[in-house]
Amino acid sequence: MSRFLNSKYAGMEPYVPGEQPRDMQYLKLNTNESPFPPSPKAVERAAAEAAKLMLYSDPELRDLMDTAEKAFGLSRRQMLFTNGSDEALDFAFRAFCGADCPAVFADVTYGFYKVFAQIHRIPYTVVPLREDFSLALEDYEGVPGTVFIANPNAPTGMALGRDELEAFVSRRSGLIVIDEAYVDFGGESCLPLIEKYDNLLVVQTFSKSRSLAGARLGMAFGCEALINDLNMIKYSSNPYNVNRMTMAAGIGALEDGEYFRANCKATADVREYFTTEMERLGFEVLPSKANFVFAKCPVLSGLGLYQTLKERGILIRHFETDRLRDWNRITIGTRAQMDTLLAAVKKIIDERSGA
């Protein structure tokens, strides 16, 4: 810390991204990346853009908006693109929370919500998940502020249905932000509700289901007034927030809806297979609609399983907090990758039980 740092940041605890060790080649099932490469259309368009990089990107992203209007059936006035969905969430915290309007979110959810609240000195209310990790919307009744819900939730993978979310949105006067980073793998998106409710903002990402984690492209969807507010933040922070290559990759990804749907289905199928096999090995696995599962090992702590697998060349995610320390978040890769993990896990369990 320098002597120039604003004292309001004392004690700030930044977000800790998933590890990317380089000591050896790992089977990476720790950061919810897609096992599939981006659509060939995305690769081709992004690569072709490299020769044009001396020119600024279009702050209005007109070409990408043209494609997105068709892909999502919405107007550009209802959409904002960002440098990853983290930036969309950051903008939303800044625009729609404040001293008089706390942020409200679950105790077990995307860890960045708390960081956004802290860095912007926004008061926040934590609403614990139920004992079984389910999110009960009635627990938010009477809690004032802007509500952030990851749906499906992370790291549990558990999802709420659109009907219950619509009922929640319709009876709440405050703003609700639904973070749908993982919705394409089997969840129900709230995008169809955008036209109907002015207190709903939906955030999505191209990182997971569209295989573009390394391109950084996120989106926010909402009524025109909400999008205008977010654009005010964008044009006061970083108008050229999305670069030319990422914009081109996004266009290619949206054009290739077939590839996108096939990959989502493949991941959902492998998830169901993997869940069954893990349960067979004695794991407790939460019902996931995401491209990961949250699982509890019958013989090792979360840290123990994480460490043992890492020694054997497989990375999964572990969170060393009270409610989560017995669990691990495991990204769904290809069938072959999950079979490699299953074999390693079976071996660990056999060794432990002296088999």
Place this chain on the structure above:
Amino acid sequence: MSRFLNSKYAGMEPYVPGEQPRDMQYLKLNTNESPFPPSPKAVERAAAEAAKLMLYSDPELRDLMDTAEKAFGLSRRQMLFTNGSDEALDFAFRAFCGADCPAVFADVTYGFYKVFAQIHRIPYTVVPLREDFSLALEDYEGVPGTVFIANPNAPTGMALGRDELEAFVSRRSGLIVIDEAYVDFGGESCLPLIEKYDNLLVVQTFSKSRSLAGARLGMAFGCEALINDLNMIKYSSNPYNVNRMTMAAGIGALEDGEYFRANCKATADVREYFTTEMERLGFEVLPSKANFVFAKCPVLSGLGLYQTLKERGILIRHFETDRLRDWNRITIGTRAQMDTLLAAVKKIIDERSGA
């Protein structure tokens, strides 16, 4: 504005990027882009990265840091990469200014400084340039706060020498941020002072001299404590702020020092030629060390010249503020592009004078 927007943003005036009209093909001399394509090494590396976009970028940017350590002769602990230098500036305003520490900057300078101060509700003190648009460092004596100086300044192009800036840094206890977006075209960089002073932060960009405006890559250089502070903001906002393709383009650009230096020299040579020719046409031209000049037309207002040239397919930048309305900022392109502009300007002047 939605009913959910935090009231603290009332009256906020976002930054207005240079126009990018699509009604016809213009000669674009309005946003200080390089007329040269990116280095072939940058293009090749960026394009090759497109197929790997399903994997997150490295938040630590280790490969880019390896190259940058060699290119700049500094340690990675003294450098931060950002999504364009606007993000580096945004982080600096957030980290190093606040209620007790105003931002201090010139009246005529990069227009975004005021926007950053306003969006983050940071008090700011404006120190006017002298009558001749020169920045007199003695005018900052006794003005408390974090000083932001664009060197060369925009939109004037005028530069301060490293010696006078070092004297300023050494006698001031507060932090000084030198924004060197345009330094490579003939200015003196303060990078060599980083090791010596802990109250100096230098910001640079790959947008201009390295032909990567559309890739969005900026840098901050400073002592380890300052860089740690900026990293705290980064890891609390957008840890994956630089995408894979941009990182690759940055590596390629830094590897090709010869191409970079040749382009900078070509631009400086054309600038000197263009300045002489414009003065011959009766323009007043400020002495520029940047890839643009600030010029005052003998027969038209700034708006008039801008509009007349736009009708004829040439875009230059105009700022409709009191001190600047008689002037225009003109980007330095290739010799051929500047000859096109000179011919158009000569024609306009001839028409006006009835020749």
